[in-house]
Amino acid sequence: MRLSIIGAGYVGLTTGACLAELGHHVICIDMNEERVARLRDGEVPIYEPDLHDLMTSNIGAGRLFFSADTATSVADADAVFIAVGTPSLVDGDIDLSFVQEAARGIAKVIKPNCVVVVKSTVVVGTCKALREIIAEERGALDFSIASNPEFLREGTAVSDFLEPERVVFGSDDPRACAVLEQIYKPLADRGVTVMRTSNANAELIKYSANAFLALKIGFINDVANLCEQVGGDVSAVAAGIGLDSRIGSAFLSAGPGFGGSCFPKDTRAFAATGRKHDAPQGLIETLIEGNEARSQMLAERVLAELGSDADGATIAVLGLAFKANTDDTRESPSLALIPWLQKAGCRIKAHDPKAMMEAAKQLDDISFCEDAYDAAKDSDGVIVLTEWDEYRRLDLARLAGTMRGSLLADYRNLWLPSDMTDLDLTYLSIGRPTIHHASGTAMVAKPAARKVERSIAAGSSAG
Numbered sequence: 001m002r003l004s005i006i007g008a009g010y011v012g013l014t015t016g017a018c019l020a021e022l023g024h025h026v027i028c029i030d031m032n033e034e035r036v037a038r039l040r041d042g043e044v045p046i047y048e049p050d051l052h053d054l055m056t057s058n059i060g061a062g063r064l065f066f067s068a069d070t071a072t073s074v075a076d077a078d079a080v081f082i083a084v085g086t087p088s089l090v091d092g093d094i095d096l097s098f099v100q101e102a103a104r105g106i107a108k109v110i111k112p113n114c115v116v117v118v119k120s121t122v123v124v125g126t127c128k129a130l131r132e133i134i135a136e137e138r139g140a141l142d143f144s145i146a147s148n149p150e151f152l153r154e155g156t157a158v159s160d161f162l163e164p165e166r167v168v169f170g171s172d173d174p175r176a177c178a179v180l181e182q183i184y185k186p187l188a189d190r191g192v193t194v195m196r197t198s199n200a201n202a203e204l205i206k207y208s209a210n211a212f213l214a215l216k217i218g219f220i221n222d223v224a225n226l227c228e229q230v231g232g233d234v235s236a237v238a239a240g241i242g243l244d245s246r247i248g249s250a251f252l253s254a255g256p257g258f259g260g261s262c263f264p265k266d267t268r269a270f271a272a273t274g275r276k277h278d279a280p281q282g283l284i285e286t287l288i289e290g291n292e293a294r295s296q297m298l299a300e301r302v303l304a305e306l307g308s309d310a311d312g313a314t315i316a317v318l319g320l321a322f323k324a325n326t327d328d329t330r331e332s333p334s335l336a337l338i339p340w341l342q343k344a345g346c347r348i349k350a351h352d353p354k355a356m357m358e359a360a361k362q363l364d365d366i367s368f369c370e371d372a373y374d375a376a377k378d379s380d381g382v383i384v385l386t387e388w389d390e391y392r393r394l395d396l397a398r399l400a401g402t403m404r405g406s407l408l409a410d411y412r413n414l415w416l417p418s419d420m421t422d423l424d425l426t427y428l429s430i431g432r433p434t435i436h437h438a439s440g441t442a443m444v445a446k447p448a449a450r451k452v453e454r455s456i457a458a459g460s461s462a463g
């Protein structure tokens with residue numbers, strides 16, 4: 001089939017390359033001409049494992065093309081996928097202007113019987129509204145509209161797309177469903193479940209899936225807070241509950257809170273939709289509040305440990321991306337936590353294997369470092385905020401040897417408290433006992449930490 005994709009970002013590029021890999025003829029379109037020029041030069045403008053190789057082979061096979069010109073690039077398409085951004089508005093709802101603009105841009109130029117497929121994450125009712133926008137511009141109802149939400153994760157986007165647990169699409173038009181069935185036939189032939197439903201259901205499935213996954217993370221982070229107070233170990237608790245197949249072990253890693261371009265934005269949009277339609281999503285509202293407060297809380301744990309030395313301390317932050325294997329810093333917990341430390345007078349040295357360029361656009365007064373050891377050198381404390389494999393492999397004795405102070409806050413639980421007993425480090429982690437360096441003894445979180453929290457919270461907000 002001949003397919004066009006509007007928006008060549010994380011989702012558009014992955015979708016384009018993977019649909020080409022499935023044998024379709026694909027043109028990826030972006031309004032950012034510089035991005036298109038780089039793509040045409042064989043450069044991938046984002047860091048996503050395996051994407052470069054997949055793009056190169058499909059460009060070579062004559063199935064994948066790039067363009068900045070929408071009009072000429074959608075004219076022959078059997079289906080046009082819209083994969084542009086849907087950022088948050090201040091009230092938590094989403095900004096549909098990019099999606100609406102893309103729909104207007106293709107309305108007059110799509111061929112008769114074209115299927116417009118909304119891949120961007122959009123609130124329920126959007127496809128219906130887009131249908132009206134296109135019909136208004138076009139003046140004839142000779143097209144179909146469908147929702148085909150995307151479930152890929154950054155860092156594993158290619159394998160998530162090519163080996164998904166399911167494909168979901170929804171349309172109230174059987175013709176659109178038939179085209180989508182054809183597009184995804186190579187995956188269905190490999191045994192992938194392809195679920196066909198209504199437009200509204202497909203839109204709701206996307207938000208409900210993200211909200212549910214985010215709830216699991218929020219829940220285990222709350223359990224971690226309790227473990228810290230009572231001497232429990234959240235890893236053991238997560239393992240224990242995860243053995244129940246009704247609960248499952250996935251998405252139970254306690255950490256610095258969920259970030260990224262999806263969970264924070266999508267939970268806010270889900271809650272806003274509930275408010276708008278008089279169906280309050282109380283669980284999600286509470287989840288959002290807890291997640292937003294987490295960065296400050298974790299900064300305060302470090303500040304409490306540093307005590308009166310916090311003002312003027314040098315802190316090394318390892319990890320700026322919102323998770324490992326991506327250069328994406330959108331709503332990264334790291335970028336939310338750093339300003340709280342700076343506000344308390346800390347100087348920040350930072351390192352990330354892929355996300356320093358992006359982070360530099362959003363952070364002030366940071367020294368970026370060559371590697372983790374360089375960041376840790378002469379620091380009073382090190383905080384790990386992204387679970388990069390290269391941090392897991394660090395020689396902790398060497399790291400400790402370069403530091404001036406002795407605080408290691410492992411907010412991704414990369415190591416075990418028992419690994420720390422021979423090191424001259426105070427080891428804070430998430431939902432597990434703190435190890436104090438001189439004695440090597442495990443301690444339950446001290447009430448002093450809470451006192452400092454209150455005093456900082458009384459000041460103006462950071463970030």
Ligand SMILES: NC(=O)c1ccc[n+]([C@@H]2O[C@H](COP(=O)([O-])OP(=O)(O)OC[C@H]3O[C@@H](n4cnc5c(N)ncnc54)[C@H](O)[C@@H]3O)[C@@H](O)[C@H]2O)c1
Nearest residue numbers: 007008009010011030031032084085086102120121150154
């Ligand atoms: N990033 C993810 O992991 C992920 C996963 C699933 C779903 N989603 C959803 O997919 C959508 C896209 O997300 P993303 O992360 O790929 O965004 P992105 O910001 O990486 O990419 C969007 C691209 O669209 C381009 N664009 C915007 N308007 C355009 C127009 N009218 N014509 C041509 N190009 C246009 C922009 O220049 C940009 O390159 C969002 O709704 C998001 O919620 C994202």
Ligand SMILES: O=c1ccn([C@@H]2O[C@H](COP(=O)(O)OP(=O)(O)O[C@H]3O[C@H](CO)[C@@H](O)[C@H](O)[C@H]3O)[C@@H](O)[C@H]2O)c(=O)[nH]1
Nearest residue numbers: 150151152153154217251252253255258259260262322323
């Ligand atoms: O056990 C876990 C799992 C994840 N996270 C955090 O949760 C956030 C999101 O992680 P992940 O889901 O792996 O990354 P995304 O690329 O944002 O993918 C999510 O958001 C996408 C956009 O909607 C969806 O397509 C995916 O299915 C959904 O997993 C990150 O900050 C992770 O560090 C945890 O803290 N603990």
